[in-house]
Amino acid sequence: MAASRLQTPPKLRHGTLRVIPLGGLGDIGRNMAALEINGQLLLIDCGVLFPEDDHPGVDLILPGFDAIADRLDDVVGLVLTHGHEDHIGGVPYLLRQRSDIPIIGSRLTLALVAEKVKEHRLSGVQPRPVAEGDRVELGEFDLEFVAVNHSIPDGLAVFVRTAGGTVLHTGDFKMDQLPLDGRLTDLRALARLGEEGVDLLMIDSTNAEVPGFTTPEKDILPALQRVFATSKQRLIVTSFASHVHRVQQVLDTAVAYSRKVAYVGRSMVRNMNIARDLGYLKVPENTVIELRELDNYRPDQVVLVSTGSQGEPLSALARIANREHPAIQLEPGDTVLLASSLVPGNENAVYRVINGLTRLGARVVHRGNALVHVSGHASAGELLYVYNLLKPANVMPVHGESRHLIANADLAVSTGVPRDHTIIAEDGTVVDLKDHRAKAVGQIECDYIFVDGSTVGDISQSSLTDRRILGEEGFISVVAVVNLRSKKVLSGPDIHDRGFLEDPSIYEPVRERIAQALTDALEDGVDDTHRLQQVIRRQIGKWVSDTYRRRPMIIPVVVAV
Template sequence: MMPNVSELPAPPVLSADTLRVTPLGGLGDIGRNMTVFEVNGQLLIVDCGVLFPQEKHPGVDLILPDFTVIEDRLDDVVALILTHGHEDHIGGVPYLLKLRNDIPIYSCELTIAFLEPKLDEHRIENTNLNVVAEGDRIKLGNFDCEFVSVTHSIPDAMAVFIRTAAGNALITGDFKMDQLPLDGRLTDLRSFARFGEEGVDLFLVDSTNAEVPGFVTAEREIGPVLDSVFQQAKGQIVVASFASHVHRVQQVFDAALLTGRKVALIGRSMERNMRIAHDLGYLDIPEDVIVSSKEIMNLPAEQRVFMATGSQGEPMAALGRIAAGEHRFVTIDENDTVIFASSLIPGNEHSVYRVINGLTALGAKVVHQANAKVHVSGHASAGELIYCYNILQPANVIPIHGEVRHLVANGKLAELTGVPARNVILALDGVSVDLYDGEATIVGANPCDYIYVDGKSVGDLSEDELASRRVLASEGFINLYAVVDFENRQIVSGPTIKATGMAEDDTVFADVYPAVEKALQESLTVEHPNEYRSQQAMRRAIGNWVARKLRRRPMIVPLVVASTDV
């Protein structure tokens, strides 16, 4: 059963030789992954990602972990470890480094390479970037960290085995157990078995696919499907994927080479990441297959492939603009094919299907995970998780990286393999879990709000202000204006009513004008009339009428001005 975070006390002072684990993101959402480990006065952070906004977050650019719990203890941070290069694990790093820019960062070669341009964009100089590889074992303050290869949908992903005075913890990051990975880099089950022999006191494990039975399909099975789709396509092809999915981009290049097509990368992040991956040897670009966006437009449609961002329905990404007919050079015709070569992140369903519908309306054939095997997940399914539990035989388990249903399903898998129910810790962001003498226990909770990035503003947008945006977007806006002579208790001008963002025009308010005027006049009969009382009187009058007659709850902003101020 999930703890009620609001009812938990603040965590107590941490005892000596006790390991405290506090997730600041990733538990309850797919995104903004960040976990803080603490022992004997020192902190180790694993991952610092972002959550991408949904339709309920109008105007928001990114959502960050809440750094409040560590903000006053940044000098105690011995290192930040990044398990892999996806945005939900590294996107928040620049914002953390704005609080302390010299935090030592450890990760694999590709992840560090993806991180560096992000730091440049934010004008952050961190010369303490350290490349590690699987098999490396490094002492970081009170934490003895060993890096282990795992298979994921991006090269160079790693799990981390953390040895401390309080016991050993293994955090997987994102992983699966593809037995035939495209790059030959397996999840290192031999090391997992070795850790199991040594003793895994706390296992923090990816939960995203815990509800999915069996094993994830091998990545290499996607290649023949893409080849077939390319061979059948009559016009141009647009493939949408994550800008960091190197393996999928490689398969697109291979399919293009097979069918005599050229590929143009669309989107700044796609171009940048694939250039980095190629320079480091993670991406093999067949000769003369990749061309510029200008060159590809000189080719006939049946020779074009656009590799684009926007697979999650983001309106400003390349595919979203293509679907809306707003892209600067890519347009969709009746013979074109669009391939969604990525999984659907929970919460993005409406946005993705809106884009699919838009593309279909333009005449495109849209191929996606629901109608063709053009993508496989990068996360372990139930069979793989059970396999890991049996190898590791952990004493305690904290399911991570998932919505509540994923965490609960993962916890049940742990119990099936023999982990006692009391040792399966179902927690949410902000909850602190202490490991002492082999027992993991929830000890309290910390503030852990969504931190919104809105343009240049970070953390200034409140939930109330966001709620106001949602009202404006869904219900509209009504402005009332009047000029009043408070000394003589008379209405000088108005009231006038103006609606914005509502289907009805302003003539619909003819019936309510008398009620608003009456309420305004009555507000002038009290002992000390003032602008605030008059404004509230008008608000109540029109608010009740709109709710009753129009079945709406718009934002209502009344303004009463004293005649002496006019």
């Protein structure tokens, strides 16, 4: 069931539960949802989306929490399912608007959030740690937490009981039956909740198109060992900075091959120290060294664990590939292992880094040529298992692009969920739950919020379009001085460009055409500089399009004397 576009939802009735996804539907990132009943709001997750090539100058993209900006006093809590950036990265920006929102999450998740809060210099934050099996009441919401397995420790699903019905939000999960930390997705708890009754299941869709079951984490160990065994010089392993399980495997393998380990990248150092201090990362004695100690060891005695798995331009790996890192210089024969998946949209950036590393003589091992990464998300077989276990009355797939959401809904239907009880929503879709029936009842604005340096929310789609044009097509400025009384062009038009052709001689054919068009407009009584600027824009725009098939930004300036 697809949501209608920009349809004002009806007034929420007492006792009806309203669910509004504020991010994460149609994208891989910026996950967030709002639940409302009897005047109170509960938020689930608040992540970021990392920009793509068509977002020039943008650092982060936030969920659409501007949609609830005037309702923040009604928020009784923010539940965080786990500690990945696409689920917690937006928390400091939300807390800027109201710092005392209770933050509910696992120990590791809250520890990662605490570092972000410290960086943003926020005060008055109220963390509330929970664990699987805990039950918490927040106003109209009765919350129960369930252990789920993911690619970061301490993931939680949340079961929400309200007067309007029940909602199970899975967060990101998979069903690894041999997890590295021994923490399974709690199928017994899910079965019990299924017996109680799940009115609306909000379920991870990332791998809905992938058949079968997700490969266990332990299965990458042989490939990891082969890389260590065949690396005769320095070895660099890059991973998500929050992938504690992968770093644990690297640490254990490094010990087996008598290598020391150094972390590279601020977020990697910070996250691994947090994980170690909380007991999630077991660091063998005398294994981890500081980056400044590298010169004390031969290249074949160390392994570097680095950030930059997604080709981020300022990451440690990208700087190494560009020979810009202050402490690490790649040598021919070194090995780089990308132990991560490709987040959709990052492909070009990642392959640019791989090409740069290869040009420097490195052997690059990645998911495309070896089993060095497995997904943290449930594949189709696991999703089917969950549907059959829970028997939900209604399903709203979340966390994925449109194709993932639709594939997930099809899986639900195949297990017996009626087609009209599956909701293919998008960000801003308003879903009401009453008497065990969920329906899309409207659509609200839920735009991207762009972060550019310290600026939040002041960047519009039109300004991004301008940035793309400037970056891809360049710009042309045209300056003319006119006398409105004598109806003459006194000076110019002077034409300059940047990033177009940058050859002044090419404009000779159009310069006279612009001057004549201005003279004609003045003689026709046009005495408005804005309208005269439009005359210039039309003349040079048509000429550039006809001559060069390009569309640079055109900046006309008319000075009237």
